[in-house]
């Protein structure tokens with residue numbers, strides 16, 4: 001189950017997972033968007049049945065569902081639908097997130113502060129807590145939970161109080177859930193940085209504000225895509241690996257955490273940030 005599947009990292013993850021043969025539930029606040037992503041992914045990857053022992057692997061299948069992660073009853077309903085559709089639950093990934101856009105003075109309204117914590121902290125907790133009921137009922141399994149946090153959780157920035165502190169809380173939520181759910185379910189975090197590709201977190205105004213902040217050229221006639229690429233290149237140059245961070249970078253890491261390669265790793269936050277010394281372990 002991928003929650004936040006309607007856009008960005010979650011959307012790309014759905015294709016990646018069904019490409020690997022998984023049965024996926026694409027869940028988002030916007031039910032129509034979740035369904036559109038499900039259909040798009042299925043068309044792109046196709047369907048098919050793998051044949052054990054032959055090396056022939058088939059694509060998986062996907063359903064699209066609507067749920068607001070800040071609403072426990074809605075989360076429970078979505079999980080019930082997943083169990084009805086597939087007969088159980090293995091992995092859950094929460095990519096849903098919210099970045100409150102500050103006003104021209106860098107402030108966010110108090111309601112925006114509350115909304116940020118509701119989506120970035122309470123939401124993943126409610127998903128984890130409800131999924132835990134399913135996992136416990138199933139008993140022994142090799143399931144795992146991945147929550148996307150952010151390098152902002154450890155790298156302080158000016159005027160990003162609500163988002164950054166919410167992500168710091170999400171990092172600790174990962175650790176607490178890992179302790180609580182052991183040994184049944186592994187819990188890890190992925191901390192992305194600046195994936196402008198496909199993200200609704202970087203609308204045109206935010207991109208222009210950032211280009212202005214860093215003294216980079218920007219013209220009203222330029223397309224959002226061109227402006228985004230310029231900002232992505234700028235961010236890339238600040239990293240140790242020097243290249244823009246892509247959706248593929250994020251989804252490959254999340255898929256790896258779900259798979260057998262990390263079967264003895266829990267309670268960890270993996271940074272997929274191009275290498276930022278400021279975000280090194282502390």
Ligand SMILES: NC(=O)c1ccc[n+]([C@@H]2O[C@H](COP(=O)([O-])OP(=O)(O)OC[C@H]3O[C@@H](n4cnc5c(N)ncnc54)[C@H](O)[C@@H]3O)[C@@H](O)[C@H]2O)c1
Pocket residue numbers: 003004005006007008009010027028029030067068069070094095096097098119123148149150151191192193194195196198199200201
């Ligand atoms: N893109 C980046 O540069 C970046 C950097 C650091 C961290 N992150 C984190 O990675 C995650 C994914 O980012 P993205 O760029 O794919 O974002 P995105 O905005 O493109 O996608 C997030 C999805 O979450 C959904 N969502 C929002 N509120 C929801 C709710 N209450 N219930 C259910 N779904 C809800 C949205 O509808 C959207 O489809 C987020 O947690 C984000 O904070 C992203």
